[in-house]
Amino acid sequence: MGKIEKTGYLGTLIALMSLILMSCNTANKHNKTIIIANPSNVKRAEVASIPFQAFKQAYNHSNAFKIIDEQGKECSYQLEKLGTDSIANVLIWVEIPANSEVQLTVDKGEPAKVRAKTFARYVPERFDDFAWENDKIAFRMYGKALEGRPDDAQGTDIWAKRTDALVVDEWYKTGDYHKDHGKGLDYYSVGMTLGAGDIAPFVKDRIIYSKHYRQHEILDNGPLRSTFKLTFEPWDVGGKAVSVTKTITLDAGSQLNKVEVVYDYDGEEALPVVAGIVLRDEAGETIEKAEQGLMAYWEPTHGADGTLGVGVLTAEPVKKSFKAEGQLLSLLSASKGKPLIYYNGGAWDKAGNITSAKAWEEYLLQYQHNLKNPLKVSIK
Structure with missing residues (x-):
């Protein structure tokens, strides 16, 4: 009787171990990395x-x-x-x-709840601004209500930040963002230019500006990436009606936006366009490497406000970079209905991370290297 009990016990134990192994194998199969x-x-x-x-x-x-x-x-x-x-x-x-x-x-x-590091919104209370930011820097573009006003401006604006907190709502609420109270400020002057890396057609050696954006659509809004689309109504470009949409993406931790531009017009020929950075009357440091798709500007120091670096880059070489209309320009070519992708943005020395023209150039070159060598993701 004892021998029979022992044999039964061993059989049960073996069966139990088999079940455990099968369970582990099943768990491993679903517990991929x-x-x-x-x-x-x-x-x-x-x-x-x-x-x-x-x-x-x-x-x-x-x-x-x-x-x-x-x-x-x-x-x-x-x-x-x-x-x-x-x-x-x-x-x-x-x-x-x-x-x-x-x-x-x-x-x-x-x-766990994730603290938002990116944010974008339409700002009707400030003449139809559209503003966006991450934990490094902030930007805005101008809407229809600003057109024709004495303070009208054209391109991309930068807000200098030295906090990883989101400030857009706070600064618009107080209206006191032209003085640094410890988090940064807006001192960048855009005027009737492309500002900090906006883009426009370039025909007969002249920038042909559009009116301000007419529609906006937020596609994603944080916490790690914000993406939105701005739509512009058609305008005359050398006798041809041209319209454009700009889809802008800003990731946490990045000094640069990804800008995807799609032009629409009659005909199939390429449309010459320029991305631009406004230059100042005082001496600054320009970086022009068209063969590397890099154009940047380390602005002259703005008194106690510090110094801003502004940059534009592409993954591939550009046709040329040159100075015209008080701006540093990169000449690109757009095809009807096809996305043209480039990157623009800036860095402020008082944020403490990028504090010289050399450091700004190194950041941009590394960013470009990262674009060409993306992180490799797999599930195994």
């Missing part, structure tokens, strides 16, 4: 993107989930929808040492 590799020789801190369909196939977390790093810490993430009701991408904030990778896991459960 997100691997994000940095191919660069410098540390990267930026937003990584995973197509949601790939994420959904790997994980059966259709509702709430957490993304966990190797130290057991939650990673901030955003579900990017690109202006639709469906999720397009999972955006994850990562910091990866040079030539290294991070491995992330996904667990079910409500994620």
Whole structure:
């Protein structure tokens, strides 16, 4: 009887172990790892993107989930929808040492609340401004209500920040943003120029400005990426009606916007356009590297307000860079209905991160290197 009991016990134990192994194998099958590799020789801190369909196939977390790093810490993430009701991408904030990778896991459960690092909004209370910002810098473009006023301006404006807090709502509420109270200020002068990297057609050696934007659409609004679209009504460009949409994306941690411009007009010929940076009467430092797709300006110091660097870059070389109409210009070519992508932005020395023309140029060149060598994302 004892021998029979022992045999039964062993059989039960073997069956139990088999079930445990099967359970572990099943868990491992569903417990895949997100691997994000940095191919660069410098540390990267930026937003990584995973197509949601790939994420959904790997994980059966259709509702709430957490993304966990190797130290057991939650990673901030955003579900990017690109202006639709469906999720397009999972955006994850990562910091990866040079030539290294991070491995992330996904667990079910409500994620921790993420502090917003990007923000964009229409500002009807200030003549139809559209303003946007991240934890580094802020910008705005001008709307219809400003047209024809004595204080009218044309291109992209920069607000200098030295805080990682979001300030747009606060500054518009107080109206007191032309003096630095510890977080920064707006002292950048745009005037009737392209300002800090706006774009316009260039015909017969002349910039042909549009009117201000007419419609706006916010596609995503933080916490890690804000994207919006501005639509401009047709205007006359050398006897031809031209319209344009500008889709602008700003990520957390970035000094630069991604700008996607689509022109529409009759005909199939290319449209010459320029991205521009307004120059000052006082001496500043210009950086012109058309063969590298880089154009930048380290402004003259503005008294106690400090110094702003402004930059425009493309992933590929531009036709040429040159000075005209009091601006530094990069000549590009747009095709009807096809996105033209470039990057613009700025840095303020009083923020303490980029404090010289050389450092600004190095940042822009590294940014361009990162564009050509994106983080490599896989799920295994």
